[in-house]
Amino acid sequence: MRDWTKSGGKLVLAGGAQYRKTAGALADLSPVEVNQVTSVKTLASMKAEKTNPIGLTAPFTVSSGTLKAGKVLYSEGAIPLFAVHSVGEGKVLYVAYDLAEEPVASWAGNGRFWSDLLLKAFGSSLNDYKSSSFDRIWPLHDAADMNPALKIPEVSWFALFFGVYALIAGPILFFILRAWRKQSYMWVVVPSLSLLTGIGIFSFGAMQRGEGVLIHQTGFVQLQNDGQAKVNSVTSFFVPSSGDYRLTVKGQGQTQPVLERNRANEIPKIWAFAQSDQTEVQFRDVEFWSTRKVATEQTISDVGSFESNLSYSEGTLKGTVTNKTKFALRDLTIFSGSQLQEIPELAPGASAEVNLPFQPSAQARFGHRQSYAMQALPAHMRSFQNERTREQVMIEMLEMTGRRGNQSEIVRIVGWTNQPVVDAAVQPENAKTDSIALVTSELKVQPSKDGHVYYPTGTFDVTLAGSSVPVVDEGDGYRLEAGDITFDINLSQEGKKLAITNVYLYTWSDDNTTFAKEVYNWKTKAYDLYEKAFNNNVMTGDKAADYVSADGMLRIKFAHQLPDQRHIGIPNVSVEGKVSPL
Structure with missing residues (x-):
C-alpha cells in the first residue's frame, strides 16, 4: 500500500479512538502527527449546501495532533479535522474521526460534504484513469527491441555483397568454364557456391551475435527528490541456441513476462516465481535466435536526487543543479515549456550552472499540443532521418506521465545513463549486457532574495x-x-x-x-x-x-x-x- 500510494494512489487514514490501530504501519504517511484522543462539542466547519449543520448532542470523539506536512482543509479550533499532503505521486488524506461514527455517518449532508472534500483534497487526479502501469510503458517495450548488438548491417553492404555474388555466379563462372570447355559444371558449381554463401552469411551472423545471451535493458527513472525513485524497465534477452532460460530480477516490486503480439494465440511456456526480494521468470523451450522480454516496476530507495538552487530573477531562471544521484548522466536538458538549456554530461557529484530565459506570458501560451517529449530531447538527437534511435522512442515516456495538467511547464531535468537501473541476470550466465535509461526529476525553484517567485502552468x-x-x-x-x-x-x-x-x-x-x-x-x-x-x-x-x-x-x-x-x-x-x- 505504501508503494501504491507513492506511485499515484489516494489513501484516506481515518482517526478517532482507534486511530493508532487503523493507521498502523502507515501512520508515518499521515500529514498529522497524532498524539492524543480528545472530543469536540461542535463540528461547525463541516457544512454542505442546502443541508442543516451537524447537530451534536454529546461530545464527539476525534484524534488530535499537529500538522507535520501539507495543509489543513478543515479544523475545529486548533484541532485539524481534515488534512492532506503529497507522498510521491500520490496523496494522503487524514480524517480525525471514525467514518462510521454517529451522528456524522448518517448526517444528510455527509455525501455532499465528502464529494466536495475529495475534490478539494485530491483535485483533478480523481478524474484520471489509472490503467495498469505495464500498459503505459510501450516506449520501453519498443526500444527494448532495438538491441545495438543485433543491428542489421547497412543495406549498401548487402547490395555490394549480393552484387559480387551475382557477378561471380553469373558471367565470371560462365566465361571461366567456357574457356575450360566445362560448361556442364555450372550445374554443380553454382549450387555449391550458393550453399557456401548461405553458410557464410549464417556464420557471419552467429559470429556477430556471439555464443552467449545478449541482454538489453531499457529504463525510465522518476526521481522523487527524497532519495527514492519510481523505476520502470523492460529487460529483453536474445538467445543464440534453443533451450530453457531463467531470468532473475532482484528487488521488491512487480515483474511480469511480456507476451509478443505474434505469440498471442500460443500457450506460453513461462513460469514466474515471486519472492520477497526477487522474482524469477523461467522460459521453457525457447527457440534459437529469438527474444524474450520481462517488464518491471520498482520503488528504489537509494538512488539519490538532484539538488537545485534555482530562482527567477530579471526574466531568467538562474542558479545551479547538482547531480546527487548514483547515475553518470549524458545529454541532459533542463526545460520548462518552450525554454530549454542543454548540458553535455553531469557525473555524480558534479554541478552545472543554469541560465534559462523565460517569459511568463509565453509560458502560459505554450501550445497544449506541442510535444512535451520532443522538447526534452537534445537537438542532436532529433536530427536522425533514416532511423529512429532508442532515445527518440523512449522519450515518449515523458508524454505518458505528464499529459493532464500541463506538467511540461514545470521546471524539469532529463538525462540519459548507460547504467542498468534494475538488477537482472539470465541463467546460463554467459551474457553480454547493454543498458540505456531515461532519468527525470522535477527541479525545485525557490523565491528570489526579495521573495519574487513564478509558478508555471502545471503547478x-x-x-x-x-x-x-x-x-x-x-x-x-x-x-x-x-x-x-x-x-x-x-x-x-x-x-x-x-x-x-x-x-x-x-x-x-x-x-x-x-x-x-x-x-x-x-x-x-x-x-x-x-x-x-x-x-x-x-x-x-x-x-x-x-x-x-x-x-x-x-x-x-x-x-x-x-x-x-x-x-x-x-x-x-x-x-x-x-x-x-x-
Whole structure:
C-alpha cells in the first residue's frame, strides 16, 4: 500500500479512538502527527449546501495532533479535522474521526460534504484513469527491441555483397568454364557456391551475435527528490541456441513476462516465481535466435536526487543543479515549456550552472499540443532521418506521465545513463549486457532574495467545479453541448502566503470554439465579465483581491450556445508574485 500510494494512489487514514490501530504501519504517511484522543462539542466547519449543520448532542470523539506536512482543509479550533499532503505521486488524506461514527455517518449532508472534500483534497487526479502501469510503458517495450548488438548491417553492404555474388555466379563462372570447355559444371558449381554463401552469411551472423545471451535493458527513472525513485524497465534477452532460460530480477516490486503480439494465440511456456526480494521468470523451450522480454516496476530507495538552487530573477531562471544521484548522466536538458538549456554530461557529484530565459506570458501560451517529449530531447538527437534511435522512442515516456495538467511547464531535468537501473541476470550466465535509461526529476525553484517567485502552468490544480449540461472527459479537456462549464483553479501553496502580482491565463479549444467567459467575484458573490477581471489574459494583483478567494480559489465559467458538442481545454494558468511564510 505504501508503494501504491507513492506511485499515484489516494489513501484516506481515518482517526478517532482507534486511530493508532487503523493507521498502523502507515501512520508515518499521515500529514498529522497524532498524539492524543480528545472530543469536540461542535463540528461547525463541516457544512454542505442546502443541508442543516451537524447537530451534536454529546461530545464527539476525534484524534488530535499537529500538522507535520501539507495543509489543513478543515479544523475545529486548533484541532485539524481534515488534512492532506503529497507522498510521491500520490496523496494522503487524514480524517480525525471514525467514518462510521454517529451522528456524522448518517448526517444528510455527509455525501455532499465528502464529494466536495475529495475534490478539494485530491483535485483533478480523481478524474484520471489509472490503467495498469505495464500498459503505459510501450516506449520501453519498443526500444527494448532495438538491441545495438543485433543491428542489421547497412543495406549498401548487402547490395555490394549480393552484387559480387551475382557477378561471380553469373558471367565470371560462365566465361571461366567456357574457356575450360566445362560448361556442364555450372550445374554443380553454382549450387555449391550458393550453399557456401548461405553458410557464410549464417556464420557471419552467429559470429556477430556471439555464443552467449545478449541482454538489453531499457529504463525510465522518476526521481522523487527524497532519495527514492519510481523505476520502470523492460529487460529483453536474445538467445543464440534453443533451450530453457531463467531470468532473475532482484528487488521488491512487480515483474511480469511480456507476451509478443505474434505469440498471442500460443500457450506460453513461462513460469514466474515471486519472492520477497526477487522474482524469477523461467522460459521453457525457447527457440534459437529469438527474444524474450520481462517488464518491471520498482520503488528504489537509494538512488539519490538532484539538488537545485534555482530562482527567477530579471526574466531568467538562474542558479545551479547538482547531480546527487548514483547515475553518470549524458545529454541532459533542463526545460520548462518552450525554454530549454542543454548540458553535455553531469557525473555524480558534479554541478552545472543554469541560465534559462523565460517569459511568463509565453509560458502560459505554450501550445497544449506541442510535444512535451520532443522538447526534452537534445537537438542532436532529433536530427536522425533514416532511423529512429532508442532515445527518440523512449522519450515518449515523458508524454505518458505528464499529459493532464500541463506538467511540461514545470521546471524539469532529463538525462540519459548507460547504467542498468534494475538488477537482472539470465541463467546460463554467459551474457553480454547493454543498458540505456531515461532519468527525470522535477527541479525545485525557490523565491528570489526579495521573495519574487513564478509558478508555471502545471503547478496549480485545475478541477471541474460543475456544469449545466453533461460533459465528456477527454483527458486534457471536456466536450459539452450548448451550456456552461465551470473550473476551479487552486492557487494556494502549502505553508506559504502568496501575494499575487500577475495571473496569466491561456484558454484553448480543439475545435477553435470561442467560449463566453465569466470570472466569479468572491466579494459580490456573482460572476463578472471576463474582460473586467483580465486584460489581454492577464489579471493584475489589485484585481486578484476580488477574484481569488481567501483560500486561493479562482473560478471561471465557460459557455457556448452552438447546436453541437464543442471542446474546451483545461485552462493553462501561471502566477507571478511574492511569497512569505504563513
